[in-house]
Amino acid sequence: MALEQAGVPTVAVHTDPFARLSRATALANGMPTARQAFVPQPLVGRTPEQLRAYIEGTDPVSKRPFMQELIEGLSRPLDEKDLKGVSFERSTPRLLAPDTEEKLQQLFIDNKWTDFLPVTLPTEERVANMLKGTSHKPDEVIGRLAPTAFRESWAFTVEKVAVNAVMAGCKPQYFPVVLALAASGQTARSSSTTSFATLALVNGPIRNEIGMDSGIGVLGPFNHANATIGRAYNLLSQNLQGGSVPGDTYMGSLGNWYNYSAAFPEAEERSPWLPFHVEKGFKREESVVSVFFGGRYTIAGFGPRETWELEFKRAFAACEQHLAPLLVMDPIVARGFVDRGFDSRQKLAAWFSEHCRLSAREYWDNQWVQTLLRPLAEAGVEPHASKLKARPDEMVRLFQPGDISIAVAGGETQGAWRMFGGRYVKSVSIDKWR
């Protein structure tokens, strides 16, 4: 669209499942008649001959020859709509029209404002009560969220966050954590085809103040605060960013169970290492939430036992190469690593980085490595450029030490660890939102 505005006629080519999304995006950019053409899905894995057939075939959306769409898109004279574009104001009301509880519940479901589990309806009284959990004013605009970097971002206030926190079932004392997550600017509901989720780690005194549990079942539905804070993060992400509707504002092919709820506290008192937030530069007495983008893969194991090195080499080799992991270890596992000389999580991350490798052939034969990292490698950006120069059978480093995040949580009923796709994004002060 920047090229169109600069006077260069353009046609954008998409695969057909993206027709609704690409047209909605054009409308939101004030250019609803932006010329577009479509080819069938998939593009990935198709041979040159198959892609030539797409080019010489029919646009699956318009049902006209694809090349005719392209050529006419560049040469068909503009009409009045093309010249004008579309300007309009949009708004969302503060309150909905009065109705019965049953009909309002149905309205929320029909409008896809829920996660299809029952929600607490956000009455004025309940929202006012939630707002008692912070000193911030209800009308304070605290951030913007968008489902992807290239989509429009929607603004929201403290009150709008409270509405979603009520829907998720949060108590007012949890509200500063929810506000910090909202203010992070990181959506928990990416619209990417890759079906990402965002995982949230809570550190500091607020964990105990609000009754979060870092013990048995920490990553499951066994604690009110853990569960509802994670749920609120997802509900507010979908509602405050303008929706998370399949085919329109959500394109994840498989979806992700971690989009229901994925928040947990670190077991600071039982961890042999410094708390995660302290290693990010915060004071131990500060309350902080850290967010990790990914949630795409999950790998699990036990240990460390005699063959732990082989186990972790295999586990890291199974990670998506473009998405660094968040490793959550039961305190038993963390202490086991201390016994093996890893007296800080940085040392352990450095070991993983040095020893967990993949052949260059496998490393580069990945859709997102090709899409995201290969252009950087070709531009000479390290460490990608060196990996691209490696022989096919050369073992290349998967992740840099700083890419690998480690948290300690769990009930010590087993020496279990779990590794999630979880690229560290940022740590946000919760105390600021009290």
Place this chain on the structure above:
Amino acid sequence: MSEQMVVHDPRGFPPKVTGKRLAPRLQSLDGKVVYLVDCLFDNSEVFMNQLLDWFGEHLPSVDARIIKPRQSWVDDPAMRARVQADGNAAILGVGL
């Protein structure tokens, strides 16, 4: 009759949409430079090469050229400047 309730709308605030006009179209592609912008999605390079070949075989009067941004999903002002300076039109793809 069930009791009526008043509840909040849970949605955020969308930005204002400002209309933008399309660029003037070309009367003909003959003799014009058409940049094929490879957006770097996996296999889009192969698609663009096929498109380049198609122009060479069917519309040889069009000067079709492939160009790539520095990174996928990141705006590349230098690439855009080159398309603006040298090009008469652009085909972008392939978006998933």
